[in-house]
Amino acid sequence: MLLYYAIYFVLGLAIGSFLNVCIHRIPRGESIVLPASRCPHCLRPIRPLDNIPIFSYIWLGGKCRHCKQPISFQYPLVEGVTGLAFFCCALQWDLTAPALLNSVFLAALIVLVFIDYQHQILPNVITLPGALLGIALSGFQDQAYFEDVISFYLSSALWHANPSALLPWVGSTLGALVGGGVLFGVGSAYHLVRKRPGLGMGDVKMMAMLGAFLGWRLAFLTIFLGSLLGSLAGIFLILFRGRTMQSKLAFGTFLGAGAAAILFFGLPFIRWYTAAR
Secondary structure (H helix, E strand, O other), X not given: OHHHHHHHHHHHHXXXXXXXXXXXXXXXXXXXXXXXXXXXXXXXXXXXXXXXXXXXXXXXXXXXOOOOOEOOOHHHHHHHHHHHHHHHHHHHHOOOHHHHHHHHHHHHHHHHHHHHHHHOOOOHHHHHHHHHHHHHOHHHOOHHHOOOHHHXXXXXXXXXXXXXXXXXXXXXXXHHHHHHHHHHHHHHHHHHHHOOOXXXXXXXXXXXXXXXXXXXXXXXXXXHHHHHHHHHHHHHHHHHOOOOOOOOOXXXXXXHHHHHHHHHHHHHHHHHHHHHO
């Protein structure tokens, strides 16, 4: 089993290398397939031996072999975070479908978080297919995410014969509608009161994707935690970086971080909270 964890971690590192390509090219409207990996400065192709996750960055001293320009630390960071994400999924779900599905989910989150942090955009090419994928593959998700009274009641109303068989798709769809709907409602209310946009539609679409994977209960927790993290970051920037209340924050970055935490700790928190009441 330890060998499996190690292999899955290495797979995550390799996937992280590809995610760096996505983070760099998607906001620029470039293909993520062609051309092959290249230096962003001199555009020279990167040799296979210079493209080994983390190791090559250290070996080359964080510089391009050809032009000697510095390579952003983002590259080993994304590779390491992705490897860790895959490793945590393996620990949580072992050799099961949810481990693979949630690894894909976290990979998409990593791309969205870094793109939003750098460009303050959340590309439709990730969020919309991500939401549909979450619903379509909800039967392979950890079913505990969808085992709540409301989702089961809706499943029973739609199919009396075997509501449990319908539960994942109903729970996932409900999560997408609730997650995206809550942010859409908050953004609309803010715009109505303040007469200016408060949330972009990218955040709404991203939250629909998160809800499709996590269900409506964890979607609520994600919004709460993401808002809390964003508020704390905003306070820090105001106190120590001279920002103002009008400064924009990449909210998708905090939603993504919150969703990653909720993926692993959300259900234990709900169980603890309900047992403590």
